[in-house]
Amino acid sequence: MTRPLGVALLGLGTVGSAVARAMGDREKRLAATAGRALRLVGACARDPGKPRDAGGVPVTADPFTLLDDPEVDVVVEVIGGMEPARDLQLAAFERGKHVVTANKELVAREWRQLHEAARLAKRELRFEAAVGAAIPVVAAARALGAVRPRVLSGLLNGTTTYICSRMEEGAAFDAALAEAQAKGYAEADPSADVDGWDPAYKLSILVSLLEGRWFPPDGVRRSSLRSLTLEQVAEAAARGSAVRYLAVADFGERATKARVGIEEVRASSLEGQATGPTNVVRLETDLAGTLTFVGPGAGGNATAAAILGDVIAIAQRGA
Ligand SMILES: NC(=O)c1ccc[n+]([C@@H]2O[C@H](COP(=O)([O-])OP(=O)(O)OC[C@H]3O[C@@H](n4cnc5c(N)ncnc54)[C@H](OP(=O)(O)O)[C@@H]3O)[C@@H](O)[C@H]2O)c1
Structure with a gap:
């Protein structure tokens, strides 16, 4: 009988705990869709003593006890940020493990180094959860290799959509940001949201997949949402429009231009109607027309769904 596919979680916060819970409450479904059982070998967190809603998974503060464990086949990195996430992903490849991550910053910034490490190790680097959480946009971008993309545009950050929609209701920028933080939409450092880094990382990843080569996040022109005023929002509303913080890539004949910033959209459009983490x-493409993807782009459970989809894909390939 095939032994279960061993999974280790590096990080047991919002996303890591949701992955642990889902692995505990749908064992049969995961085994059926993966074609073999999945086993959560253990998890790593900064403070292993902290109370958490993550089932009975053993927790360590030392990631190397998991990286060195021969029962671990797949390392799920959900710590976030650059270090130690980067070193841990590279250490996982060196030890012959597959890596699944939700870490858009690291994937966008270290695209080449991580892909090269995966290639040398003959292991997979998967990051469906890094863009759009449960919406399979990374899979879609991979599947569209034959089409010429023309324009990609979207809402890739829930905090800024929330702020824009609350300002439509008259809330001031700072109050709306504080509410987004209280609701758990905002990144730990609000600058990642309101100064556009978070959507720039996601746009960089999608453009890199669609073009088949790295499009660095520093190549995305960013303008902050901080300059948005209630007057601008009201003027847009008077025109039947809504203000949203959009990520746009224009795939021109010569060079792709990518930007993140304040734009007007029709109030009745999907973008204009979105109010939170949607x-x-x-x-827009040449061969495939215009494709539209909508869904929850953040939250522990939605992100866990994408991570486990990647783990299942690795199991199906006979890892
Ligand atoms: N939250 C979302 O909705 C969402 C959606 C899509 C993608 N993501 C991405 O998913 C990743 C994780 O996000 P999150 O919201 O789950 O973050 P989080 O709640 O802050 O959790 C981070 C986890 O990493 C652990 N950790 C931090 N530093 C560590 C270290 N040096 N060694 C070992 N463990 C360490 C923390 O331990 P302690 O618990 O002991 O502090 C915590 O368990 C990020 O890359 C984020 O961008 C999140």
């Missing part, structure tokens, strides 16, 4: 991705 993400919208529209992709």
Whole structure:
């Protein structure tokens, strides 16, 4: 009988705990869709003593006890940020493990180094959860290799959509940001949201997949949402429009231009109607027309769904 596919979680916060819970409450479904059982070998967190809603998974503060464990086949990195996430992903490849991650910053910034490490190790690097959480936009971008993309535009950040929609209701920028933080939409450092880094990382990943080569996040022109005023929002509303913080890539004949910033959309559009963590991705192409993806772009459970989809894909390939 095939032994279960061993999974280790590096990080047991919002996303890691949701992955642990889902692995505990749908064992049969995961085994059926993966073609073999999945086993959560253990998890790593900064403070292993902290109370968490993550089932009975053993927790360590030392990631190397998991990286060195021969029972671990797949390392799920959900710590976030650059270090130690980067070193841990590279250490996982060196030890012959597959890596699944939700870490858009690291994937966008270290695209080449991580892909090269995976290639040398003959292991997979998967990151469906890094863009649009449960919406399979990474899979879609991979599947569209034959089409020429023309324009990609979308809402890739829930915090800024929330702020824009609350300002439509008259809330001031700072109050709306504080509410987004209280609701758990905002990144730990709000600058990642309101200064556009978070959607720039996601746009960089999608453009890199669609073009088949790395499009660095520093190549995305960013303008902050901080300059948005209630007057601008009201003027847009008077025109039947809504203000949203859009990520746009224009795939021109010569060079692709990518930007993140304040734009007007029709108030009745999917983008104009979105009020919180709903993400919208529209992709205009030559062969495939316009494709639109909508769904929850953040949240522990939605992100866990994408991570486990990647683990299942690795199991199906006979890892
Ligand atoms: N939250 C979302 O909705 C969402 C959606 C899509 C993608 N993501 C991405 O998913 C990743 C994780 O996000 P999150 O919201 O789950 O973050 P989080 O709640 O802050 O959790 C981070 C986890 O990493 C652990 N950790 C931090 N530093 C560590 C270290 N040096 N060694 C070992 N463990 C360490 C923390 O331990 P302690 O618990 O002991 O502090 C915590 O368990 C990020 O890359 C984020 O961008 C999140």
